[in-house]
Amino acid sequence: MEPPEQSDQELLRLMLEGDEAAFTALYRRRQGAIFRFALQMGGSRAMAEEVTQETFLTLIQEARRYDPARGSVAAYLYGIARNQVLRRLDSEKASAPLEPRENDQGAVAAGLAAGDDLLGSLLGREQVERVRAAVLALPARYREVVVLCDLHEIDYAEAARALDCPIGTVRSRLHRGHRMLAGKLAARPRAGFCQSRSLAALVATPQAADSDTPVEGCSGGL
Amino acid sequence: MERYCPEDEIVELARGRLDPDARQAVAAHARECRECAALLAGEEALAAGLRALAAGQQAEQAPPALEAALGMAFRERAAKPEPAGARAVGRVLISLVTWRRAAALAAASLALVACLLWWRAQPAAPQGQGVTAGPPARPLPQAAPQRPAEAPPAATKVAQARRPARSASKRRITKPPADEAQQAGSESEFVVLPGTPPWALQDGARLVRATMPRSALVSFGLPVNAERAGQPIRVDLILSEDGVARAIRFAGQVETQERRRK
Numbered sequence: 001m002e003p004p005e006q007s008d009q010e011l012l013r014l015m016l017e018g019d020e021a022a023f024t025a026l027y028r029r030r031q032g033a034i035f036r037f038a039l040q041m042g043g044s045r046a047m048a049e050e051v052t053q054e055t056f057l058t059l060i061q062e063a064r065r066y067d068p069a070r071g072s073v074a075a076y077l078y079g080i081a082r083n084q085v086l087r088r089l090d091s092e093k094a095s096a097p098l099e100p101r102e103n104d105q106g107a108v109a110a111g112l113a114a115g116d117d118l119l120g121s122l123l124g125r126e127q128v129e130r131v132r133a134a135v136l137a138l139p140a141r142y143r144e145v146v147v148l149c150d151l152h153e154i155d156y157a158e159a160a161r162a163l164d165c166p167i168g169t170v171r172s173r174l175h176r177g178h179r180m181l182a183g184k185l186a187a188r189p190r191a192g193f194c195q196s197r198s199l200a201a202l203v204a205t206p207q208a209a210d211s212d213t214p215v216e217g218c219s220g221g222l
Numbered sequence: 223m224e225r226y227c228p229e230d231e232i233v234e235l236a237r238g239r240l241d242p243d244a245r246q247a248v249a250a251h252a253r254e255c256r257e258c259a260a261l262l263a264g265e266e267a268l269a270a271g272l273r274a275l276a277a278g279q280q281a282e283q284a285p286p287a288l289e290a291a292l293g294m295a296f297r298e299r300a301a302k303p304e305p306a307g308a309r310a311v312g313r314v315l316i317s318l319v320t321w322r323r324a325a326a327l328a329a330a331s332l333a334l335v336a337c338l339l340w341w342r343a344q345p346a347a348p349q350g351q352g353v354t355a356g357p358p359a360r361p362l363p364q365a366a367p368q369r370p371a372e373a374p375p376a377a378t379k380v381a382q383a384r385r386p387a388r389s390a391s392k393r394r395i396t397k398p399p400a401d402e403a404q405q406a407g408s409e410s411e412f413v414v415l416p417g418t419p420p421w422a423l424q425d426g427a428r429l430v431r432a433t434m435p436r437s438a439l440v441s442f443g444l445p446v447n448a449e450r451a452g453q454p455i456r457v458d459l460i461l462s463e464d465g466v467a468r469a470i471r472f473a474g475q476v477e478t479q480e481r482r483r484k
Contacts, residue, residue, distance in 0.1 A: 018300045020293060027289060035284040052284040056292050060299050128278050131271040150237070150269070151276040175233055182264055185271070 008073035016063055027056055030074060033152060034081045040147045041085045043136045051084040071161030074154070078162035082144055089140060134184040142177035149174050227251070227258050236265030333467060336438040340454070412460065412469040413444065430459045431473060444470070 006014075006025070014022035031052055038051035058080050066076050135146055148159045149170065156174075160167045231248045234240045240248060252258045437451040460469040 015296075020296050020300070023296050024289065024293060027292060031284045031289070032282065036279055036282045039279065039282055048282075049284060049288065053288055053292070057295060060292070060296050127271060128274050131275045135272075135275070146272070150272040151279075153276075171230070175230065178233060178265065178268060182268055185268070 009068055012063060012066060012073055023060070026059075026073070030077055031056070033074070034077055037078060037081055037147060037152065038085055040132075040135065040151055041082075041140070041143060042089065047085070047088055051081050051088070054084045055081045072158060075158045075161040078148065078154075078158075079164065082162060085144075086140060130185060131181075134181050137184060138177055138180055142173050142180060145170055145173040146177045146181065227255060227261075229258075229261065232258055232262050233265050236262055236269045238269075333434065333438050336434065340435045340438070412458075412471040414469045415467060418462075418468040427460050427462050427468065430461055432457055432459055439470075 006022075008026060008029070011022045011026040011029075015026060034055050035048050035052045038048035039045060042048060042051070055077055059077065066073065070076075071079075135143060135151075138146060144163060145159060148154050148162060149156065154162075156167045156170045159170045163170065228248055228251060231240060231244060232252060235245055235248045235252075252262045433454050433456050435451065436447070436453050436455050439455075456473040458471050458473045459467045462468045
């Protein structure tokens with residue numbers, strides 16, 4: 001029988017005592033999420049690597065500053081990663097690229113193919129890339145909430161701890177972010193297109209999204 | 223009477239975060255309210271798109287090398303915990319080393335290419351020219367007194383650098399090989415090349431003597447007398463374990479056939 005999995009906090013405690021195996025276990029458990037968070041926030045694999053590195057270096061150096069009363073270890077790591085991402089975005093003064101990068105595009109496609117994901121096959125690579133580009137085009141304060149709550153599916157309380165803001169702020173930013181995303185995804189080349197129809201096309205066929213036929217009874221917009 | 227539309231709950235319903243009772247009530251409302259039905263359809267489509275995006279990126283991971291590098295950083299940290307006052311400096315060094323490493327790689331690559339090209343162009347190179355790798359003839363000099371307590375961990379090995387390099391002069395920690403020293407033919411002190419992290423000069427570093435044209439010094443960020451740019455000089459290079467040149471010093475003039483004739 002396998003030994004019970006140690007909690008993040010237990011691993012952190014052992015790590016503080018100098019247990020490298022505990023650090024490695026914690027790293028392996030959390031590095032993927034941190035890397036993806038940075039990738040989804042910044043759109044750059046290189047930045048994601050740097051942020052992951054800096055996040056865990058910070059953990060190595062400042063783990064004693066972690067306060068369990070203020071949230072989980074995961075939220076703590078997300079918080080560090082978020083600060084690293086924002087610092088880089090600020091210093092580079094460049095918004096994330098809207099065009100998918102070659103490597104990242106390939107990775108998304110490979111992930112869809114390898115995962116035999118039903119949604120992925122329904123939506124197709126093009127639609128997924130549109131969603132990805134729309135998320136990257138959101139202002140950072142909305143993007144981080146969408147990435148944490150929607151893409152990483154962490155609850156509002158955890159997101160609030162990671163972002164160091166009230167839960168109500170997380171909720172309102174998430175809803176606002178959804179509105180903005182809906183607007184970006186509905187902004188097809190043909191003007192005057194019904195947003196609901198365009199959004200619905202995300203889960204329908206690509207041809208439907210290109211149709212000029214207005215949806216009957218659509219009042220235009222979400 | 224005006225009807226209440228639970229917009230927030232509809233968003234939560236689309237995201238699958240409502241409890242069963244609330245789910246039933248909100249779904250019932252959406253069936254009767256045209257606006258809420260449209261909102262729900264849009265939110266469901268968006269939620270599906272976001273789920274598909276998350277699924278497509280689920281396999282994304284940090285590169286495997288990062289784990290090994292962070293493990294080394296952890297061991298370094300565990301072996302010699304930093305005093306509180308040194309932390310800030312250490313952090314700065316860690317962040318700087320990512321681009322410094324790239325600068326060193328670029329400089330070393332340029333120098334080696336120049337050296338190779340020059341060496342191949344010499345028809346009658348005197349004995350001893352060229353790169354002579356091998357065990358050091360003497361113990362490695364202390365080329366990088368860079369405060370080991372603040373040494374950035376090896377984790378930075380895998381970082382990608384995208385920032386511009388600084389000039390070598392900003393990183394000089396010992397007396398540079400001035401042209402006078404070169405003229406005199408004496409050995410100068412080692413100059414640490416830009417982007418050299420302290421760990422690079424500690425474990426596995428080796429000393430290599432090479433002959434190169436003076437002009438190749440430019441690629442190390444060192445000054446060159448234009449009139450003698452084509453003359454060969456002998457240098458000692460300290461290579462880190464990964465083969466990257468980390469420090470350089472002038473080791474004397476090369477006595478060419480032309481010089482001998484004079």
